[in-house]
Amino acid sequence: MKNQIKTIAFDADDTLWENEPYFREAELEFAQLFGHLPLDDVIKDLFDIEMKNLKMYGYGIKGFMLCMVEAAAKLSGDKIESSLINQLFDIGHRLLQKPIVLLDGIEETLQHLHGKYRLVMATKGDLLDQERKLEKSGLAKYFHHIEIMSDKQPRHYQKLINHLDCKPENFLMVGNSRRSDIVPVLALNAFAIEVPYHTTWIHELHEEPIEHPNFVSVTSIDQIIGLL
Ligand SMILES: [Mg+2]
Known part of the structure; x- marks a missing residue:
């Protein structure tokens, strides 16, 4: 060399x-919104949706936010409350403002x-x-x-x-x-x-x-x- x-x-x-710990934190916050469901299952559902959409959305926070909305709809039996959508956007917006x-x-x-x-x-x-x-x-x-x-x-x-x-x-x-x-x-x-x-x-x-x-x-x- x-x-x-x-x-x-x-x-x-x-x-x-630093970057990845912020996403792990966001995933946990997401999972806590579905506290009645097993944590690992919720995180896996979100990950599977991210992988499904990766080719369309590419990498980054905006794609991650859309995937959270899609995963939340699935986990809520497609009856997603607007207050929950606001909480998801809040997780994403905070990710976009993390310190460097x-x-x-x-x-x-x-x-x-x-x-x-x-x-x-x-x-x-x-x-x-x-x-x-x-x-x-x-x-x-x-x-x-x-x-x-x-x-x-x-x-x-x-x-x-x-x-x-x-x-x-x-x-x-x-x-x-x-x-x-x-x-x-x-x-x-x-x-x-x-x-x-x-x-x-x-x-x-x-x-x-x-x-x-x-x-x-x-x-x-x-x-x-x-x-x-
Ligand atoms: Mg890297």
């Missing part, structure tokens, strides 16, 4: 800043790499919400380019690499999700560094071991400096 990397792309949610909490070592790492490499932020999610988080984070000044991606399949990364006028052998992706940030990047023979986060959405889980010469897993983000 040394001397080869020119462009480094960073995932945003749970790589630069940077993960340890992020700012120092970006400061160190800035000017030496072309830094990019590459994330899924709602355009407006990700722009809001980036602005609030104070990290925008480090990035040459921001890419809000509808999905993170190899073809989406290929498009990004082409757009940056880069080559896979000069491109490194840093992220917390094996499924989204690592596996599709290695499929292009680019480089990928995993920085695991303590909470992972079930949809992002990738249990199989990864053996690829271009893959490294580190325990904290500042360790990538020593690898470059």
Whole structure:
């Protein structure tokens, strides 16, 4: 990896800043509205509806809110009260206003790499919400380019690499999700560094071991400096 990397792309949610715990909190709040039903069943119903709609809605809070409404209708036997709908919107609106909490070592790492490499932020999610988080984070000044991606399949990364006028052998992706940030990047023979986060959405889980010469897993983000 040394001397080869020119462009480094960073995932945003749970790589630069905290995100997943807010969704877990929101799911619990949702489940508490159906306190008479088993918690795990309610959360599973919501997750199944999210997966059913993922192709239509994409990733992000707005899609999550619509899925809560659909799941609530199902759980209420299709007799959903307007006060319940208001509570669901309230959960979503609060998600959209969560504080941006940077993960340890992020700012120092970006400061160190800035000017030496072309830094990019590459994330899924709602355009407006990700722009809001980036602005609030104070990290925008480090990035040459921001890419809000509808999905993170190899073809989406290929498009990004082409757009940056880069080559896979000069491109490194840093992220917390094996499924989204690592596996599709290695499929292009680019480089990928995993920085695991303590909470992972079930949809992002990738249990199989990864053996690829271009893959490294580190325990904290500042360790990538020593690898470059
Ligand atoms: Mg992430």
